[in-house]
Amino acid sequence: MIITQVVKDEFIPSKSTLDEIEILKLCIQGNKRAYDIIVKRYMKRAYFVAFGFVSDKDAALDLSQDAFIRAYRSIKKFDLRIKFFTYYYQILKNLCFNFLRDKKKHTRAFSEVGEEIIEMISDDESYSNKYEKIELKEKLWKAINELDDIHREIIILKEFNGLSYSEIAELLNIPIGTVMSRLYHSRMLLRKILTGGKL
Amino acid sequence: MNAMQNKISKERFNILCMKALDNEFNSDNEILEFQEYIKKIPEFKIEYEEFKRIKELTKKMNLRSPNDDIWKVYRMKIMNRIERSIAWIIFLAGCAIILAFGGYKAIEALLNNTRIDLILKIGIIATLSGGLFLLLSVIKEKITLWKSDPYKGIEK
Numbered sequence: 001m002i003i004t005q006v007v008k009d010e011f012i013p014s015k016s017t018l019d020e021i022e023i024l025k026l027c028i029q030g031n032k033r034a035y036d037i038i039v040k041r042y043m044k045r046a047y048f049v050a051f052g053f054v055s056d057k058d059a060a061l062d063l064s065q066d067a068f069i070r071a072y073r074s075i076k077k078f079d080l081r082i083k084f085f086t087y088y089y090q091i092l093k094n095l096c097f098n099f100l101r102d103k104k105k106h107t108r109a110f111s112e113v114g115e116e117i118i119e120m121i122s123d124d125e126s127y128s129n130k131y132e133k134i135e136l137k138e139k140l141w142k143a144i145n146e147l148d149d150i151h152r153e154i155i156i157l158k159e160f161n162g163l164s165y166s167e168i169a170e171l172l173n174i175p176i177g178t179v180m181s182r183l184y185h186s187r188m189l190l191r192k193i194l195t196g197g198k199l
Numbered sequence: 200m201n202a203m204q205n206k207i208s209k210e211r212f213n214i215l216c217m218k219a220l221d222n223e224f225n226s227d228n229e230i231l232e233f234q235e236y237i238k239k240i241p242e243f244k245i246e247y248e249e250f251k252r253i254k255e256l257t258k259k260m261n262l263r264s265p266n267d268d269i270w271k272v273y274r275m276k277i278m279n280r281i282e283r284s285i286a287w288i289i290f291l292a293g294c295a296i297i298l299a300f301g302g303y304k305a306i307e308a309l310l311n312n313t314r315i316d317l318i319l320k321i322g323i324i325a326t327l328s329g330g331l332f333l334l335l336s337v338i339k340e341k342i343t344l345w346k347s348d349p350y351k352g353i354e355k
Contacts, residue, residue, distance in 0.1 A: 032281055044270075047264070061265070065277050140257065158221065159254075160261075164223070180213075181214070
């Protein structure tokens with residue numbers, strides 16, 4: 001009843017008074033301002049996930065926007081028992097994979113991606129030489145991009161988005177045990193690439 | 200039996216190793232179990248140390264967020280495109296109504312026109328009806344194909 005009133009008045013209470021389910025209920029009823037709150041909440045995470053997949057700033061911005069628009073178009077079918085980002089993530093992932101398939105490119109060299117997009121936290125004393133740091137960044141970026149989609153995906157979610165095991169499990173719809181074993185294999189592959197296959 | 204036990208303990212170690220790296224231990228027992236592995240099996244310790252180095256390296260590497268102006272435009276673009284798609288639906292619905300009404304009026308005028316021969320009226324109506332059925336048939340086919348197309352999500 002309260003929700004219906006809110007929709008009629010096109011009034012959105014402050015974010016803190018609405019939890020995600022309430023906001024999504026408003027979105028399902030066609031309230032675009034409520035959807036803007038959802039976009040604002042997840043846009044940065046969406047961008048980072050997309051960037052992790054496509055390694056292209058502009059494409060990541062476009063693809064994550066497209067995914068938000070597609071998610072809104074089918075929001076009426078949205079199941080309120082799942083989290084929005086889980087639903088959104090599937091759309092975004094498909095768009096990113098389609099983009100890569102279409103462009104026939106999986107990796108971009110570090111020099112193309114540029115320091116504007118990836119930064120190294122600079123208070124690191126162990127790598128005194130600036131060039132050594134850049135070389136390390138390059139190596140790691142290259143190694144991550146050499147991973148196949150499934151292993152790269154989990155590294156992106158864990159290392160660059162800081163998601164917990166349970167969050168990753170929910171997002172990928174896999175058990176936590178699978179998250180851990182997939183992470184193990186991804187890290188093992190990274191280790192192998194970084195050490196030049198000498199394992 | 201020994202090989203199988205080794206395999207099990209390696210698999211268990213892999214899980215504990217990930218939990219140690221990501222600070223995801225569920226209990227103190229798990230921490231003790233992990234420490235026990237590290238102490239007893241040197242290869243496991245080496246593996247853990249190497250994973251730790253990679254983890255530290257990725258921790259130091261951050262994806263930089265675009266500036267605030269970009270985010271403002273980003274949200275605006277999404278909202279505009281959503282609004283536009285609704286506007287397109289309304290526009291197309293309007294076009295359909297106008298075309299249907301116009302078509303109805305044109306046929307009505309044709310039938311009421313006494314200066315045109317009946318045979319010509321039949322010819323015109325048959326041509327238009329045939330064209331309309333052909334168009335509807337093509338649209339129907341396209342929709343059916345699109346619905347069952349497993350690659351419809353792939354942008355060409």
